[in-house]
Structures are given as structure tokens and as C-alpha cells.
Amino acid sequence: MTDSPGPSRPSIAAMTASAAKRFPGRVAVVDGAARVSYAELHEEARRFGAALVADGVEPGDRVAVWAFNSREWIVAVLGLYQAGAVLVPVNTRFKGREAAGILSRAKVRVLVTVTDFLGNDYVEMLAASGVPLPDLRTVVIARGRPSGDAVPWTGFLARATESAFAEVDRRSAALGPDDASDILFTSGTTGAPKGVVMTHGRTMTVATDWVAMTGLREGDRYVMVNPYFHMFGFKAGILACLSAGATMYPQAVLDVDAVLALVAEERATVLPGAPTLYHAILEHPGRDRYDLSSLRVAVTGSADIPVELIRRVRDELPFSLIVSGYGLTEAGTASSTAPDDDPETIATTVGRARPGFEIRVADGTGGDAAEGEVGEILLRGPTVMAGYLDDPEATAEVLSADGWLRTGDLGCFDGRGCLRIAGRSKDMFIVGGFNAYPAEIEAMLLEHPGVREAAVVGVPDERLGQVGMAFVVPRTPAPSAAEVIAWCRERMANYKVPRFVELIGELPLTASGKVHKAVLEERAGARTAR
Structure with missing residues (x-):
């Protein structure tokens, strides 16, 4: 019930x-x-x-x-x-x-x-x-x-x-x-x-729609690694469980050993999280020691979710339902894949609008972008914010009088009406007049057998205006930076190929588990300034 x-x-x-x-x-x-x-x-x-x-x-x-x-x-x-x-x-x-x-x-x-x-x-x-x-x-x-x-x-x-x-x-x-x-x-x-x-009303709708989206039900055992200060942890976590009658297992920090042991001991069924959670589980050397067969529901999503990660979750972990969704603090969950979507849809898109939501992709003139054309994502729906606290000017900049929210995210619709995320408009960089989208380049980098994680930012270039710099967490044996660049040149349009690659031990993360691009931009700026 x-x-x-x-x-x-x-x-x-x-x-x-x-x-x-x-x-x-x-x-x-x-x-x-x-x-x-x-x-x-x-x-x-x-x-x-x-x-x-x-x-x-x-x-x-x-x-x-x-x-x-x-x-x-x-x-x-x-x-x-x-x-x-x-x-x-x-x-x-x-x-x-x-x-x-x-x-x-x-x-x-x-x-x-x-x-x-x-x-x-x-x-x-x-x-x-x-x-x-x-x-x-x-x-x-x-x-x-x-x-x-x-x-x-x-x-x-x-x-x-x-x-x-x-x-x-x-x-x-x-x-x-x-x-x-x-x-x-x-x-x-x-x-x-x-x-x-x-x-x-808005906040409860986020929670109850998340229940409908995932099939969360009474008796489910929900391991909560998403921080409660974040919309995901609070609304799709605490309040979703309250609506469905599920049991909450709050986790103070992400300790993969502790999470795997808890899943096995308590027969946990629901384990949502940022892409980093699933990556950590997949890469855990002792994963096979734990009985994870009770896990049923996986939910993830971000503007830069690696496609290859979703494929590995589907192939290597026991979840019977994997949902990729798109949401933001200002609007709750706006789109998701469906339980009967084929694997490619789940792996490469964030699905279709949730009930009550409308989604547009706007071109540079404010009109609707053509199919496959990247533009800014606009949303209208029942959980769009009332506004920014004590800031009517900032509210008016992103929220129209008729309820459309400018997200600042970039995306496009495919031929089936599914939304693909290209990244944040602030993350996009222009290489010699061509728009380069970090999320797309990162997804391609993850296909390299020696790349475990990747993040791309734009850096200044005298001739082209900007070029890409990739931060790569390598597998063993680690490829060299030159090898990664050469590999990219064989598979990407020239303007997408990172001009610089730095191998690092781990990517900096925000508290909600997303890659902290501002930290990488500072690091890239310091390196390229030398």
C-alpha cells in the first residue's frame, strides 16, 4: 500500500x-x-x-x-x-x-x-x-x-x-x-x-512520485547513502519511505565495506546513489564475498553520469530495476526511464517527463531545438520551486511567469522523445567555434580499457579559444597521458579530443557525490598557466 x-x-x-x-x-x-x-x-x-x-x-x-x-x-x-x-x-x-x-x-x-x-x-x-x-x-x-x-x-x-x-x-x-x-x-x-x-505539496509530490517511479513498497529495506541535506536523501529518501512504509538505514558516510555487509545482513532491497556509489561497489575487490542477491532497485542520475557505468551495473549487479533519472533542487525529479525500457535507453538517456511535467529543449533563439540538437533544458511541472529565498531578481531570471524553469543544463531529445543530458551550460566550452560537452567526452573516455574514471573541463587556448583537459583515474596497468590522447584522436572529432591529460588518484567530489568541477578547473588553470 x-x-x-x-x-x-x-x-x-x-x-x-x-x-x-x-x-x-x-x-x-x-x-x-x-x-x-x-x-x-x-x-x-x-x-x-x-x-x-x-x-x-x-x-x-x-x-x-x-x-x-x-x-x-x-x-x-x-x-x-x-x-x-x-x-x-x-x-x-x-x-x-x-x-x-x-x-x-x-x-x-x-x-x-x-x-x-x-x-x-x-x-x-x-x-x-x-x-x-x-x-x-x-x-x-x-x-x-x-x-x-x-x-x-x-x-x-x-x-x-x-x-x-x-x-x-x-x-x-x-x-x-x-x-x-x-x-x-x-x-x-x-x-x-x-x-x-x-x-x-511540492515536496510530498517529489516523494510520492519517486515511490511510483521505483515501485518502492512496504517492507522494502532502503540503504541511505545519499546525504539528507540533499533533495535525493531527504525527499526521495526519508519522505519516500514514509509514503511507502519502507525501512530506512541511514549511513553517516559512504563506507563500501559497511554498505555491502549491511545489504547482506539485512537483505536490503533498495540502494540508490550517485554514480560514484555504484562505481565503488563495482570496483570493490571483495564484492563477491557478500550476498547481494536481495537488491532490487537501483536509481542514479546526474548531468554527467557515465554511460558505461550504467551498463556495468546492469550486467554485474543483481538489480531487477535500474532507473536513470534527471532532477535538480529547483524542480525535484523531472524525468526518468521506465521499468520496461530497453537497456540502451536506460544506459544512454534519462527517459521521459514524469507525470505532470513538460520538458522543452530551447535553441539559441528560445525556440524549440530540433531533434538531436543540443540546447538548454526547460521544465514546467508540479514540483518546480516557489522561488529563491528573498531574491525575486534571481527567481525572475530562471522562472517565467507561466512556470517554465530554465535549468542551466544542456540536453537534446532523441527520436523516441527520450532526453539525453549533454552537461551544464556553464561546463560547455567552445573549441574553435565548436561546442564541446564534457559529459559526452567523459563517456567516450570511459570506453578506454585503462580508464576507471574521467572528468573533462575547458581551459584557455590562444588559437582556439578553449580546449579540453581530462583528469583520468587509471586502471592497472595505467596508460600514459600521451596514449590516452592518441586513443581519443582515433575515436573523436578533433575538437573533442583533450589537449591535456592528467592522471590522478581520485576525482574530487562534492558532498552529494558529484565530481567537483570547480576544483578541477582551478587545478587545470594552475597547470596550464605554468
């Missing part, structure tokens, strides 16, 4: 209560030794919400979570909705000043965080940032040692009172689909992050 693709509840708070009634004894969360049922999860969320009320949080106030995936993260997000508050997730890779900037811009009242994650104490980092936070009243430590005036998790929950519980129930009942639910800040890998404002 699952909710329909469109939200059948007025709010996420109502969805939480519904899950407790439909799946009361079903295990909702497994985090270490803790196993929490859906009925217990609802009560924990109500208690957290009541503690917020007792702390002075009003409907519409912002509550931030700056922490790794955990039971407390799930309780906090579901609990803040009980109090009528709005979620502001913070990237776990951010330093103190970056996080403080988000908290300041969102006027956050309460922060839930940790004091020991990968050697970082986020409370100390925030204090050392020097950024004034006049709106921040309370800091709650979900995990870790005490720090300053921050309140321990159990101490904060103890603030809940009988009257606060009554107020939680009143606020939960008052929430509607048009009330703001979350403000997710874009990754900020280029320029300042923007706060994407979503509503309960």
Missing part, C-alpha cells in the same frame, strides 16, 4: 501521522542497534516538535539541521513539521563561515547539529566563524560531546510539556499544501548558494 503519485495528505506532518496508522509495527528506522517502529517514530517526532514549541518556535520559523544521516536527523525533520516550522538543511562539507552564512540568510531560530563528525565540531566551527547570528536562539547537539551553551538531544526533548503537545497537534492540523516546507540551498560549487523555497 502506497500513497498515490500526487500527495494524498495536506502536509508532511499529516503524512507522518498517516504512516504511523498504516504501518504502526513496521520498522521505520534502523540506526546501529536502534530499531524504531513507525508508531514510535511518530511519537518521537511529536516530542521533538513539542520541544520546539516550548522553546518558542512559531509556525513558519526556520529550523536547520547540520548533521550526518542518523535517526536524530529523521526525528528532527519530521518533528519540526509537527511544530509548523520550515526545514533548512546544511551541507556537512561546509566550513563554519559557509554554514553561518546559510543560517544568517534563512534567519534560522534553532540549529540541530553534531560535535564530532570526521574530526569536526560544528558548534566550535560556527563560533569561530565570526558571523553574527542574531536570530539563532538554540543549538541542539544530536550526537557528540557537550559544547558551550548548546543543549544535548535528550535535554532538549525533555523541554516538551503537555500544553506544547496540544499545540503541536493544533499546528499539525493547520498545515496545508501551500505552506512552506523546506529551503534547500543549491550546492554553491559556482557562485553563492541560493535558497530554493518549496511547499508541503
Whole structure:
């Protein structure tokens, strides 16, 4: 039993209560030794919400979570909705000043965080940032040692009172689909992050459509490596499980050994992730020691997903459903392949528009691009953002009055109406008048038997304007840079061939598992400047 693709509840708070009634004894969360049922999860969320009320949080106030995936993260997000508050997730890779900037811009009242994650104490980092936070009243430590005036998790929950519980129930009942639910800040890998404002109706639609897209169902066991601060982890993770009655297994970090052991021990069925997750599993030398036969659903997607990776997942891992999708913070999941698509479609496209979505590819004049012609992807649908936080000018630049969102991504339609992603418009570079798309070149590089991973960026060139530079993670035996370039010359148009190749041990990644192109561009600039 699952909710329909469109939200059948007025709010996420109502969805939480519904899950407790439909799946009361079903295990909702497994985090270490803790196993929490859906009925217990609802009560924990109500208690957290009541503690917020007792702390002075009003409907519409912002509550931030700056922490790794955990039971407390799930309780906090579901609990803040009980109090009528709005979620502001913070990237776990951010330093103190970056996080403080988000908290300041969102006027956050309460922060839930940790004091020991990968050697970082986020409370100390925030204090050392020097950024004034006049709106921040309370800091709650979900995990870790005490720090300053921050309140321990159990101490904060103890603030809940009988009257606060009554107020939680009143606020939960008052929430509607048009009330703001979350403000997710874009990754900020280029320029300042923007706060994407979503509503309960939009956010629930992302979750319930993801259930329809993947066939997620009651009793599924969902290993969650996608960070909860990201749309994928929060909406296609926590809320999708809430809708379907699946069990959540939050993972603080991507530890491939731990993930494989968990899949085998718990008979996990659902394992979505960025392309790097599947690559790590495929390359793990001890993969055959683990029984992975329970795995059923794989979902991945990004603007630069390697085609060869999808083929290997299909051929070497036990998934019966592999879905490639396309989505972004400003719009949720806009397209996906279908369960009955042939392997080539799954491997080379991100499928067709999701229900309720329209997708256009615009040429340079703003008209519809011809079949096969690369242009900017435009979207219109039920989960397109309400706008950017306190930034009407930036909103107007990307969101038209009639609801079309300019994504900044490049793509084209094939003859069957399937969308192919060419990359980001900011990533495209022009070689002697020809448009070069990194995603296309990277996919071709991955066909080289000595190339494990590849990323391409554009670098300045006096004669051609720009040329490509490839960063390659090699296999053993490793090819030389000259050999890679020579191989490319035999298989690619000249303007696509990287003029420079650097062999590196690993590609830099963002916290959501995507290749951090800005870091590579800096590295390429430093090298070519020598």
C-alpha cells in the first residue's frame, strides 16, 4: 500500500501521522542497534516538535539541521513539521563561515547539529566563524560531546510539556499544501548558494512520485547513502519511505565495506546513489564475498553520469530495476526511464517527463531545438520551486511567469522523445567555434580499457579559444597521458579530443557525490598557466 503519485495528505506532518496508522509495527528506522517502529517514530517526532514549541518556535520559523544521516536527523525533520516550522538543511562539507552564512540568510531560530563528525565540531566551527547570528536562539547537539551553551538531544526533548503537545497537534492540523516546507540551498560549487523555497505539496509530490517511479513498497529495506541535506536523501529518501512504509538505514558516510555487509545482513532491497556509489561497489575487490542477491532497485542520475557505468551495473549487479533519472533542487525529479525500457535507453538517456511535467529543449533563439540538437533544458511541472529565498531578481531570471524553469543544463531529445543530458551550460566550452560537452567526452573516455574514471573541463587556448583537459583515474596497468590522447584522436572529432591529460588518484567530489568541477578547473588553470 502506497500513497498515490500526487500527495494524498495536506502536509508532511499529516503524512507522518498517516504512516504511523498504516504501518504502526513496521520498522521505520534502523540506526546501529536502534530499531524504531513507525508508531514510535511518530511519537518521537511529536516530542521533538513539542520541544520546539516550548522553546518558542512559531509556525513558519526556520529550523536547520547540520548533521550526518542518523535517526536524530529523521526525528528532527519530521518533528519540526509537527511544530509548523520550515526545514533548512546544511551541507556537512561546509566550513563554519559557509554554514553561518546559510543560517544568517534563512534567519534560522534553532540549529540541530553534531560535535564530532570526521574530526569536526560544528558548534566550535560556527563560533569561530565570526558571523553574527542574531536570530539563532538554540543549538541542539544530536550526537557528540557537550559544547558551550548548546543543549544535548535528550535535554532538549525533555523541554516538551503537555500544553506544547496540544499545540503541536493544533499546528499539525493547520498545515496545508501551500505552506512552506523546506529551503534547500543549491550546492554553491559556482557562485553563492541560493535558497530554493518549496511547499508541503511540492515536496510530498517529489516523494510520492519517486515511490511510483521505483515501485518502492512496504517492507522494502532502503540503504541511505545519499546525504539528507540533499533533495535525493531527504525527499526521495526519508519522505519516500514514509509514503511507502519502507525501512530506512541511514549511513553517516559512504563506507563500501559497511554498505555491502549491511545489504547482506539485512537483505536490503533498495540502494540508490550517485554514480560514484555504484562505481565503488563495482570496483570493490571483495564484492563477491557478500550476498547481494536481495537488491532490487537501483536509481542514479546526474548531468554527467557515465554511460558505461550504467551498463556495468546492469550486467554485474543483481538489480531487477535500474532507473536513470534527471532532477535538480529547483524542480525535484523531472524525468526518468521506465521499468520496461530497453537497456540502451536506460544506459544512454534519462527517459521521459514524469507525470505532470513538460520538458522543452530551447535553441539559441528560445525556440524549440530540433531533434538531436543540443540546447538548454526547460521544465514546467508540479514540483518546480516557489522561488529563491528573498531574491525575486534571481527567481525572475530562471522562472517565467507561466512556470517554465530554465535549468542551466544542456540536453537534446532523441527520436523516441527520450532526453539525453549533454552537461551544464556553464561546463560547455567552445573549441574553435565548436561546442564541446564534457559529459559526452567523459563517456567516450570511459570506453578506454585503462580508464576507471574521467572528468573533462575547458581551459584557455590562444588559437582556439578553449580546449579540453581530462583528469583520468587509471586502471592497472595505467596508460600514459600521451596514449590516452592518441586513443581519443582515433575515436573523436578533433575538437573533442583533450589537449591535456592528467592522471590522478581520485576525482574530487562534492558532498552529494558529484565530481567537483570547480576544483578541477582551478587545478587545470594552475597547470596550464605554468
